[in-house]
Amino acid sequence: MQTETKEEFRVRVFTLIGAIPEGSVATYGQIAGLAGAPKHARAVGYLLKHLPAGSSLPWHRVINSQGKISFPPQSEKFRQQSELLRSEGVQVQGGKIALRQYQWC
DNA sequence: CCTTTGACGCTTG
DNA sequence: ACAAGCGCCAAAG
Numbered sequence: 001m002q003t004e005t006k007e008e009f010r011v012r013v014f015t016l017i018g019a020i021p022e023g024s025v026a027t028y029g030q031i032a033g034l035a036g037a038p039k040h041a042r043a044v045g046y047l048l049k050h051l052p053a054g055s056s057l058p059w060h061r062v063i064n065s066q067g068k069i070s071f072p073p074q075s076e077k078f079r080q081q082s083e084l085l086r087s088e089g090v091q092v093q094g095g096k097i098a099l100r101q102y103q104w105c
Numbered sequence: 106c107c108t109t110t111g112a113c114g115c116t117t118g
Numbered sequence: 119a120c121a122a123g124c125g126c127c128a129a130a131g
Contacts, residue, residue, distance in 0.1 A: 029114060041126090044112085045113060049112055051112095065115085066114090
């Protein structure tokens with residue numbers, strides 16, 4: 001069935017994000033690419049946006065290609081994500097991740 | 106069915 | 119380093 005494709009993509013995305021270890025971050029494009037759809041970065045963002053409140057998915061470890069948090073500064077989400085990242089040992093400056101690489105494996 | 110939106114990405118100036 | 123424009127695709131209205 002074709003319905004598997006969308007489902008598969010979603011499952012892959014969730015699995016990949018869940019596989020990001022602490023202290024590491026991945027980009028939306030990276031996740032989409034590993035999920036088999038390099039151009040579906042936005043779809044990844046859509047999925048995260050539609051995340052249930054209780055999901056244990058480390059969404060905060062997903063950032064954009066610019067290595068920055070995809071939230072407007074001073075917004076609650078922005079602050080929360082940067083706090084979570086910092087608590088995992090990721091250095092954040094002005095919404096930008098102080099890392100040289102965004103790949104974890 | 107068509108239009109709009111969006112937790113993105115890449116190129117150009 | 120930063121801003122604007124274009125592309126790309128899925129979900130919602």
